[in-house]
Each structure stands twice: as C-alpha cells, then as structure tokens.
Amino acid sequence: MSVMPTSQLTCVPNIQPDKNLLKWSIAPVLFLFHVGAVAALFFFTWNAFLVAILLYWVTGSLGLGMCYHRLLTHRSYTTPKWFEYFLTLCAVVALEGGPLLWVAVHRKHHQFADKEGDPHSPRDGKWWAHAGWILTGNALHQDVATLKRYVPDLAGDRFHVWLTKYHLAPTAILAVILFAIGGFRLVLWGVFFRTVVGLHATWIVNSAGHIWGSRRFQTRDTSTNNWLVALVSFGDGWHNNHHAHPVSARHGLMWYEIDFNWYTICILKQFGLASHIHRAQLPPSTCSGKSLAPIE
Numbered sequence: 001m002s003v004m005p006t007s008q009l010t011c012v013p014n015i016q017p018d019k020n021l022l023k024w025s026i027a028p029v030l031f032l033f034h035v036g037a038v039a040a041l042f043f044f045t046w047n048a049f050l051v052a053i054l055l056y057w058v059t060g061s062l063g064l065g066m067c068y069h070r071l072l073t074h075r076s077y078t079t080p081k082w083f084e085y086f087l088t089l090c091a092v093v094a095l096e097g098g099p100l101l102w103v104a105v106h107r108k109h110h111q112f113a114d115k116e117g118d119p120h121s122p123r124d125g126k127w128w129a130h131a132g133w134i135l136t137g138n139a140l141h142q143d144v145a146t147l148k149r150y151v152p153d154l155a156g157d158r159f160h161v162w163l164t165k166y167h168l169a170p171t172a173i174l175a176v177i178l179f180a181i182g183g184f185r186l187v188l189w190g191v192f193f194r195t196v197v198g199l200h201a202t203w204i205v206n207s208a209g210h211i212w213g214s215r216r217f218q219t220r221d222t223s224t225n226n227w228l229v230a231l232v233s234f235g236d237g238w239h240n241n242h243h244a245h246p247v248s249a250r251h252g253l254m255w256y257e258i259d260f261n262w263y264t265i266c267i268l269k270q271f272g273l274a275s276h277i278h279r280a281q282l283p284p285s286t287c288s289g290k291s292l293a294p295i296e
Contacts, residue, residue, distance in 0.1 A: 051189060
C-alpha cells in the first residue's frame with residue numbers, strides 16, 4: 001500500500017471561519033459529555049473506575065497513539081491487516097472521529113505545523129489549539145476531495161471508509177454493553193468520564209505540546225517535549241522528538257523519556273504483530289538526529 005509522505009502533500013491552506021461561530025453540531029454533545037463526566041464523580045465505584053482506566057488505555061494507547069497516530073498517519077510500523085482493523089476499532093471508540101478524518105487532520109498539521117494552514121496551532125491562541133478548533137473551526141468538516149488528497153491510502157480501504165462513516169456506532173454498542181453489565185454507573189465512567197479525559201489528553205498535545213516544555217531539536221515549528229503530557233498521552237508528549245522524526249515509532253528517544261506506546265509496539269513485535277518498525281537513531285554523545293532505519 002502506497003503512503004503519501006507529509007512533505008509531498010498538496011498545499012491546501014486552512015481557512016478558519018469566524019472563531020465566534022460555534023459549531024452547534026458539536027458543542028452541545030461535548031457539553032453533555034462533560035456534564036456526564038462530572039456526574040460520574042458522584043457515582044463512584046472501584047469497578048467502574050477500573051473499567052474507565054482499562055478503556056482509557058485501550059482507546060488512548062492502542063487506539064489513538066499506536067493506531068491513528070503512529071500506524072495510520074505516519075506508517076511508523078506495519079501490522080497484519082486484521083490487527084490494524086482491530087486497533088482502528090479501539091481508536092474509533094475514543095470519539096475523536098473516523099480514521100480518514102483524524103489522519104487527514106494530523107497529516108495537515110505536520111505539513112503546516114505552526115504556520116498558516118495548521119488546524120490547531122497555539123499561534124492562533126492557546127484555547128484555539130486546545131479545543132477552540134473543534135468548537136468553531138472547520139477542520140472537522142473536510143470535503144471528500146480534501147480527504148482523498150491527504151489520505152489516499154485509507155480512502156481506498158473499504159473498512160476504513162465504512163468506519164469513518166459510522167464511527168459513532170462502536171461507542172453506542174459499547175454503552176449498551178456497559179449498561180447491561182453494570183448499569184448507568186458503568187456507562188458514566190466507561191463512556192462519559194473516560195471519553196472526556198481522553199479528549200483533553202489528545203488536545204493537550206496540540207496545545208501544551210507546542211507551548212511548554214523543552215526543545216531537543218530545532219524544528220520549523222514550536223513543538224516541545226513535555227513529560228506530563230507524555231504521561232497522559234502514553235508517550236505522545238515527546239512532541240519535539242516526534243516533529244523532528246515524524247516517521248519514528250519511538251517518541252521517547254532517551255531511556256528516561258517514558259513512552260508506553262513504544263513499549264507496547266515492542267511487545268507486539270515479539271508476538272509477530274508489528275514489523276518494519278522505524279526508529280530514530282541518535283548518536284551516543286549528541287542529540288542530533290540520524291536517518292530512520294527500519295527494524296526487521
């Protein structure tokens with residue numbers, strides 16, 4: 001399957017609408033989910049809390065970090081097709097959109113990072129980078145032509161196209177299952193609370209990951225390495241490392257940079273579920289990057 005590198009994407013500027021124009025198809029849903037997340041705190045049980053933690057890892061690490069981000073967007077490694085589809089299902093339940101939309105937005109972010117056209121740069125405001133681009137931006141309303149331009153590899157895959165169209169269905173099914181097992185408490189924690197925490201964990205990479213932290217590499221953007229962001233995003237907070245080496249499956253390049261997504265990919269490799277893993281190679285005595293070498 002051919003992949004379009006970020007550097008070869010056709011330049012399509014991001015024209016932002018009036019930032020005061022609220023997206024009424026999204027804002028009420030996000031508001032209700034935040035209300036549900038707060039309500040969950042008043043119906044705490046250890047079982048519900050543990051289910052939320054488990055689903056947070058399944059959706060945030062297996063789904064967003066390992067699948068949407070490192071596998072589908074950057075093709076940092078490969079998996080058997082059936083396992084790619086499984087990971088994509090995990091990502092969809094995070095409620096951040098279908099695979100075509102998520103990947104297109106992120107590839108566009110790398111093409112225009114912190115410049116005109118970046119869907120969520122803090123140069124347009126800290127709140128804009130965090131959630132404003134969701135509530136008032138146009139990034140979540142891409143036309144078919146734009147999606148095909150940015151994700152030609154996924155646009156030709158019937159499963160990814162179908163899942164993008166019906167991306168809400170898996171979450172609805174999960175909510176029914178959780179209610180059948182443990183009632184509304186399990187739904188509040190496993191769907192509402194977990195989703196809200198997961199959304200902010202992703203958004204904080206876009207905002208704080210371009211504002212606060214250290215910079216190992218002099219990239220053309222303002223990306224930073226932030227250990228706290230890395231913890232809540234399972235390793236995606238080593239954002240400056242990532243922007244310097246976007247194809248690398250490993251974001252935490254030093255031993256002390258905790259990267260749970262990378263550790264899991266290494267485990268998958270041992271079971272034959274991950275191969276052709278790309279990793280940024282750093283010289284022992286310097287922090288300048290080398291070319292990426294696949295690990296067979």
